[in-house]
Amino acid sequence: MALIVQKYGGTSVGSPDRIMNVARRAIAYRKKGHQVVVVVSAMSGETDRLINLAHQVTDSPDKRELDMIVSTGEQVSIALLAMAVKKLGLDAISLTGGQVGIVTDKAYSKARIEEIDTRIIRSHLREGRIVIVAGFQGVDPEGNITTLGRGGSDTTAVAVAAALKADECEIYTDVDGVYTADPRIVPEAKRVGKISFTEMLELANMGAKVLHSRSVIFAMKYNVKLSVRSSFDKIGSTVCTYCVKEDKGMERIVVTGVAAKNDEARVTVPALPDRPGVAAKLFSELAKKNINVNLIVQSSSQKGGRGVNDISFTVPKNELKDTVAVSDRITKQLSAGSVTVDKDISIVSIVGVGMRSHSGIAARMFNIMAEEKINLQMISTSEIRISAVIKSSEIQRAVRALHKGFELHKIGR
Secondary structure, three states, X not given: OOEEEEEEOOOOOOOHHHHHHHHHHHHHHHHOOOEEEEEEOOOOOHHHHHXXXXXXXXXXXXXXXXXXXXXXXXXXXXXXHHHHHHHOOOOEEEEOHHHHOEEEOOOOOOOOEEEEOOHHXXXXXXXXXXXXXXOOEEEOOOOOEEEOOOOHHHHHHHHHHHHHOOOEEEEEEOOOOXXXXXXXXXXXOOEEOEEEHHHHHHHHHOOOOOOOHHHHHHXXXXXXXXXXXXXXXXXXXXXXXXXXXXOHHHHHOOOOEEEEEOOEEEEEEEEEEOOOOHHHHHHHHHHHOOXXXXXXXXXXXXXXXXXXXXXXXXXXXXXXXXXXXXXXXHHHHHOOOOOEEEOOEEEEEEEOHHHHHOOOHHHHHHHHHHHOOOOOOEEEEEOOEEEEEEEHHHHHHHHHHHHHHOOHHHOOO
């Protein structure tokens, strides 16, 4: 008998019929003798609806109260799913993050899980129940409801699997695995049978919607057996992508996937004094606001006989207001230039562990972009990733060109 954690996203529970299908899938596992924990998101579109309600009341919703509101979306899903399981003849119980014992820090809307008390889940599993847990939420040490940010249900599922030492964590979504690119942009994209945790983390960070980056970090840290499956496949289907530890054979494939990130904006802080500690001051203040800075580029020049630096960086568009407020305050303190913002950008990235052992990958990527006459506005790299900021209108063309140029339609992993 195995202990399986399953997670279903908003589209998978987007209607009563789909909720019944999820119930049937969970029951099929239970009837095979497995213990089953199901983590679910809010029904598709529900979180946006709740956020919009809050913004109809105030332009700047209090973050504690906003978490209180949006957490109700998952509570609806878990209760409906528990009802569906019981209707089909098995016992189930729905539990909120707080009832499960998911304790987070106090960062409303971006909370991080600090610990999970598994005693309640285990007691219900021993009674033969399917345990249905609200994703995306927990409570801080004072009992306030917190949420983990968009994609947080993935993180909940993997964290619960790690805490329970589950045999596998299955992430169910509307696709049957991880693809070499978004199939909606590149129809010839191929499903990857297995992908390393590090590759999946880079793809998730750079726009791939299949898994949330924090869930991959949890899985990698605690060695959780993690798979991505389609909730629309036949029950019992073995079609999926496994996230695994990296092995030497993976380096034979230079590029594993292409990702696109469309929800970022570029902020430029010009004419900062060229001296130690200035960049640290700027990014420390942004960190205090829990603002997630992505790509950073610095250029140096002379102004009025003194050295200055222009710093450009990208942040999620939903964090732009706070970012500009912090940046404006810092520029005034340092007598720097005026902050500028460009919302008309996207980020395209190629990812692959094979980059470590193959040279010329950056040159090849840049040549492909040059042939498409796509200008690279910013460039950032890691050991297994190359990213470039381009115009938003060019992102789909860039993804298709890179997928073709690196021959990802031939991938065989």
